Amino acid sequence: MGYSRYDPAMQGRPAWNAGRMVGTKRPLTQKQIWAVRFFLEREGRLRDRALFDLAIDSKLRGCDLVKVKIGDLVSGAEIRTRAIVxxxxxxxxxxxxxTADVRSSLLAWLERRGGSIDDYVFPSRVNNLGHLSTRQYARLVDEWVTAIGLRREEYGTHSMRRTKASMIYKATGNLRAIQILLGHTKIENTVRYLGVDIEDALLLAERTEI
Structure with missing residues (x-):
């Protein structure tokens, strides 16, 4: 239920987004991806490196990423080349x-983490039977981007989800493929999510010869 701006109880109360930058978060560039990886490697943060890599490759929403289980990623003693959630x-x-680099970082983390196929890949530090919370994941993303000199207001968990999708779109212009990869039910959602505008459409049209 919302609140009316005429409600006396709401007078003087700051807006929920006061001081925050809202809207679409920026995707990372290839250079920024490697900068985050270098930072996490240098700090010896095995779990965070695996989490970051999986976030980029999977393109999953934060709520789905934190709930990934070991059995979703593992086949025998190896990490799958493809997974479904x-x-x-x-x-x-x-x-x-x-991809190969991501499988490598996941394997390194899981070898340290241990557990069974029914366990979460990224367990909660409060309750080992639970999973990492989406709030903690968001805090980690803030930490990663800040560490490489980016403004945390401009990046977030959706930056992780958008990064590879944006790269694939720029390389191919194939919105239908991106729709499938992101799991969107409607192509319109993909268009809005990627921030495709008239300039993008015109550039694609110019590159298409008939």
Missing amino acids: IQQKTGRPVQFEL
């Missing part, structure tokens, strides 16, 4: 690839 928001499955 059911999205919390839509209830529909989404598939993603796991």
Whole structure:
């Protein structure tokens, strides 16, 4: 339930977004991805490196990323090259690839983490049976981007989700493929999510010869 601006109880109360930068968060560039990886390697943060890598490759929403289980990623003694999870928001499955570098960092983390296929990949430090919270994930993202000199107001968990999708879109212009990778039900959602505008559309049109 919302509040009316005429409600006396609301007078003098700051807006929920006062002082915050709202709107679409920026994706990372290739250079920034490697800067974050270098920072996490230097600090010996094995879990965070695996979390960051999985966030970039999977393109999952934060609520789905923190709930990934070991069994979703592991096949025998190896990390899968592709994985599938059911999205919390839509209830529909989404598939993603796991590249060689990402598989390597995940394997290093899981070897240290231990556990069974029913355990979460990133457990809560408060309750080992639970998973890392989305709030803690957001705090970690703030820490990562700040560490490489970026403004935390301009980046967030959706930056992790958008990064690879934006790169693929710029390389191919294939919105339908991005829709599938992000697990969107409507192409319009993908257009809004990537921030595709008239300039993008015109550039794509100019590159298409008939």
